[in-house]
Amino acid sequence: MRYCGIAWTELGYELAVVDDRGLPVEPPVHVAAGRVPQLTAHLLGLRDRSRAAGQELATVVDSTNGMLDGGLMSAGLHLYRADPWSLPERPAFGSVAALTLAVTAARDPATVVRLQIESGTLTGRVDQLEAAIAESEDATEALRQAGRCLAHGSREHRVVALTFDDGPNPPYTGRILDVLDRYQVPATFFCVGLHALAHHEELSRMAAAGHQIANHTWSHPYLPDLSRTELADQLARTDDAVAQVVGAEGPRLFRPPYGSRTPEVLSWLADGGSTVALWDVEPFDWALPGADAITRSILEQTRPGSVILMHDGGGDRSQTAEALPGVIEGLLARGYSFARMDQLPTD
Structure with missing residues (x-):
């Protein structure tokens, strides 16, 4: 399994991908605000590269990011949510860092919740x-x-x-x-x-x-x-x-x-x-x-x-x-x- 964390910032989104040991396997990526189609296309490419390597891709957001789940799930991506009690303190403005989200899920997959399109970002809550x-x-x-x-x-x-x-x-x-x-x-x-x-x-x-x-x-x-x-x-x-x-x-x-x-x-x-x-x-x-x-x-x-x-x-x-x-x-x-x-x- 590979894990891609998606963080939001004051300017857009940051993406970081790790393997199941929590080690980076792709360079981090910044996507500007409003470029959600490009972000989705990049994630689909990550998914396809992961599958070519015999692995699935889990995409991870936190509970302060409710903008992406519906579109990403409709595109066929597997989306997960990390909750505050499993994460370090957030910065003054922004979500927990993308790499932290990815590593948290990789180290303990039980701490993240698989989202369903019928219940959205708050699946399980x-x-x-x-x-x-x-x-x-x-x-x-x-x-x-x-x-x-x-x-x-x-x-x-x-x-x-x-x-x-x-x-x-x-x-x-x-x-x-x-x-x-x-x-x-x-x-x-x-x-x-x-x-x-x-x-x-x-x-x-x-x-x-x-x-x-x-x-x-x-x-x-x-x-x-x-x-x-x-x-x-x-x-x-x-x-x-x-x-x-x-x-x-x-x-x-x-x-x-x-x-x-x-x-x-x-x-x-x-x-x-x-x-x-x-x-x-x-x-x-x-x-x-x-x-x-x-x-x-x-x-x-x-x-x-x-x-x-x-x-x-x-x-x-x-x-x-x-x-x-x-x-x-x-x-x-x-x-x-x-x-x-x-x-x-x-x-």
Whole structure:
């Protein structure tokens, strides 16, 4: 077995490959932010070279890197997650080093978790996520009462919000924007900082069309694994990356990856001035159920005021783009109109 660690940094990704003794077998590689297709192609080449040598390739990320798993698994790669209790302390900004991730998996394969496309980056930790969300109900409700948390708008108005996470992600973000333009429908895009850093054209197009651009962290981490400083840096750097492109103050609306939260995390977000954006309709499009299933799920779940969660990033989002016309036409036929999240009626 060979192990490839993938680290994220403020500029992109670092890759390091070791054998089952933890010894390097390939030179380390840097891939710039936004060049996920090139990163995927490099990993597929590594896999093929490993197989030619009679070995399989295990690709390893940590729980602060939730941007790559769906696309890499769809490409046929075996992906694993290393958790904080198995790793040394992270740097001030970035994940654990790529070589450390690879060596950790090589020395003790039992410490890493094989990811499944149906459960994504949090495979094996979904129960923990759900327990933390349940524990946070009172804190979430307190933020809602203060106008600092929104999961849906008024149930008295047939107005809904389409939202898209994890981009920008060419070409799928562009395809989604084409559909929104065709129907003259506004939307809210929750952008990941590392992708915003690289894909200025898509951000500019969102802003020019009047869509809302909001914050979805820098690297799509599981928030309870971050320190308060790490969380603040993730938000601030993403705000800055967006603001540098659209020429305005960075976004204040924030969606936590996976909806992850604890009472402590929510207190940090409140202190930082963010308004937390959740949702009440989820078609699980990231699990690639098919365009028809995505459309049907959204139409069945949507109620007045709904916030609909879809994805333009995190992998191949052709199913989401294909489903979107049916979603829009189906909701229009049911008498709904559309608004950005910040313009959704709340009373």
